[in-house]
Amino acid sequence: MLARAIEETGLPTTTIVLIKEHAERVKPPRALFAPFPFGFALGNPDDPPFQHNVLAAALDLFQQASGPVLAVFPEDGEAPAQILQASGARKDVSNASGDPADELTGVRGYYERWNENHDGRTLVGLSGIPQRRFRGLVRYMQEFDPAAPTDYANKPGGVTIPRFLRLASDDLKSFYMEARMCQRPDQQNNDLQRWFWTETAMGTMLSDLAGRLAASEEQPYQQAATGIAR
Amino acid sequence: MPRLEDLTEVARQGHLNFPAFEHDDAPFVALNKPLSEVKLALVTTAGLHVAGDMPFTNGDQTYRVIPSDTPARDIVQSHTSIGFDRTAFMRDVNISLPIDRLRELVEHGTVGSMSQNFYSFMGANRSPKVIEEETGPEVARLLMTAGVDAVFLTPS
Numbered sequence: 001m002l003a004r005a006i007e008e009t010g011l012p013t014t015t016i017v018l019i020k021e022h023a024e025r026v027k028p029p030r031a032l033f034a035p036f037p038f039g040f041a042l043g044n045p046d047d048p049p050f051q052h053n054v055l056a057a058a059l060d061l062f063q064q065a066s067g068p069v070l071a072v073f074p075e076d077g078e079a080p081a082q083i084l085q086a087s088g089a090r091k092d093v094s095n096a097s098g099d100p101a102d103e104l105t106g107v108r109g110y111y112e113r114w115n116e117n118h119d120g121r122t123l124v125g126l127s128g129i130p131q132r133r134f135r136g137l138v139r140y141m142q143e144f145d146p147a148a149p150t151d152y153a154n155k156p157g158g159v160t161i162p163r164f165l166r167l168a169s170d171d172l173k174s175f176y177m178e179a180r181m182c183q184r185p186d187q188q189n190n191d192l193q194r195w196f197w198t199e200t201a202m203g204t205m206l207s208d209l210a211g212r213l214a215a216s217e218e219q220p221y222q223q224a225a226t227g228i229a230r
Numbered sequence: 231m232p233r234l235e236d237l238t239e240v241a242r243q244g245h246l247n248f249p250a251f252e253h254d255d256a257p258f259v260a261l262n263k264p265l266s267e268v269k270l271a272l273v274t275t276a277g278l279h280v281a282g283d284m285p286f287t288n289g290d291q292t293y294r295v296i297p298s299d300t301p302a303r304d305i306v307q308s309h310t311s312i313g314f315d316r317t318a319f320m321r322d323v324n325i326s327l328p329i330d331r332l333r334e335l336v337e338h339g340t341v342g343s344m345s346q347n348f349y350s351f352m353g354a355n356r357s358p359k360v361i362e363e364e365t366g367p368e369v370a371r372l373l374m375t376a377g378v379d380a381v382f383l384t385p386s
Contacts, residue, residue, distance in 0.1 A: 001358070002275060002351060003383050005366030007257040011374055015383040028383075029258045038314035041276070041384040042331070045322035051331050055382070059265060059341075062380060067258040083315045121303035123320055126285050167285065170308070177317050192317050223288060227312055 003028035014061045016041050016054070020072075027068040030061035034073040043077040050077070084190040086207055086229040089197035098201035101138040104172075107179040114182035123174040127167040128156035131175060137168055138202075141209055146216035162220035165213070169206055169228040176202055197229075261380050268379040271345035272298075273369065275353030276319070276326040276386040277309025286310060286352040291360035293369055296348040302329065309386050311354050326384055345378045353386050 003015040007029045014030040017023040018038060023031045034054060036043050042051040054073060061069050111131070115122050129137050133154065140152050144165065155164050177192055187195065197203040206229050213225035261268065277286045279294035285308030286294075296305060302323040307316060318325045327348065335341040349369045351361060373381065 002273070002353075002361055002366050004257055005362045006273070006370040006373075006381055006383075007259055009367045009370035009374070010259055011370050011378065011381055012259045012261040013381045013383055016385060018385055027256050029256065038386050039316060039318050040325055041274075041386070042325050042328050045318040045325045048324075048331065048334070051324055051328055052334070055328055055331050055335070058382060062261040062265065062268075065260060068256045079315065079318065083313065085312075119301070119303050121323075123306050123316065125281055125306060126308055163287070166310075167308075174316070174320065178320055181317065181321065189315055189317065193315070227288075227310055230312060 001026050001028060003031070012062060014058045016058055017070075020070075023070055027070075029067045030058075030064060030069045032058040032061060032071050032073055034077075035075075036077040037079050037081055037083065039083070040077055040079045043075075044079075050075075079189050084193040084197075086197045086203070086210075089194045090203075090207065096199050096201055096204050100142065100201040100205040101135045103201045104134055104138060104175070107176060107183075110179035110182040111175050114178045117182070122178060124171045124178070127164065127171045128159070129154060129168065129171070131171075134172070134175065138172070138205070141165065141168060142205055144209060144212070146213055146218065146221040160220065162213070162218075162224040165209070166224045166227045169209070172202060172206065176200065263379065265341055266339055267342045269343045269345055269377055270332065270341050271373050271378045271381045272327055272329065272332060272348040272384070273350070273381050274327050274348070274384045274386075275351045276307060276384060277311075277352035278305055278307050278327055278350040280304055281306045289355060290352050291355060291358060291365055292351075293365050294350045296327070296350060298329065298344050298346055298348050300329075305329075309352055309354075311386070313354075314386060326386065328382075328384070332382075342379075345373060346376055347372075349373075 003013045007013050015028045017031045017033050018036060020033045023033055043054050044050045057073050061071060124131055149161055151161060176196055180192055180195060210225045210229035213221040216222060280296055280300055281304045283294055288310045305323050307319055324330050332344050336344055
């Protein structure tokens, strides 16, 4: 693992690990096991004191004279252990219908306000398509059929179609999640996942697209499918 | 070794509870200076990069450079796994790359300084041979050449 590779080259390391058994097997030189899910390495977002406690506990391990060392961070974070996936969320609920392109236009105001409130910070941008042009992108994805693939006119050069579909899906998810967090600051984690996959036409569109891609015989489309909805 | 009562409660419990196994092949380099004199680097496997840089692809074992003065708004994530919640990172870059927290520690004098560059890999590789044998050691050498004393690693 990376910590060992860096230490072997000559630099002391301390690592946050989220799976205790993994750390016990691999034995990083200094590891702080923290009981948080993936995506929450420092525990709680927007919680500097909590993050400082985690960071201090990890840095404390540099006082060890020898290793390997595995310490345990004693406090739970706020996030639930397991992220809700599309397949888990959609089990009992009928598909949210409606036009995803219109729906996107409807949430854009929240997205842009989130953007402003975060000094322009957004995870949208991987696809290279500006968010103001997402309506056309959504249409393309709604109609996309891996058996008769068409290219997207504004797709950046050097990106394959399956890869572009993946990156575009990431952008649409980020757009929606950031909008929702602005609209409903009380919602977190699995509330957000459940909302997206069961209450939005965009969630339905991406699930359907993933289904069509998964049914393709071409591995790049299958791979894109597992990166869009599971 | 410091006295147990001098350590934070977390470290103390860690020592008390830690089953004492050591293996000859475990690499370990002692940090021989106090944290207040240490130049610290952040390295993550969360699949982060500067906005506009090349996103990570499936099975990617390359790294991305993130200058340590990059504003939070320009640090994005392209980890290919969808098995974890991204919304925490959307809210707060520090949840995976604690740049503001490290800055505060440096301002406070707890940590000496931060490295000029941070680095991100993408974790969850099924066979990370290239990371372990090539790109990981390469990043370590770059950090050592830049005078970095120690590394804090975060997962996705």
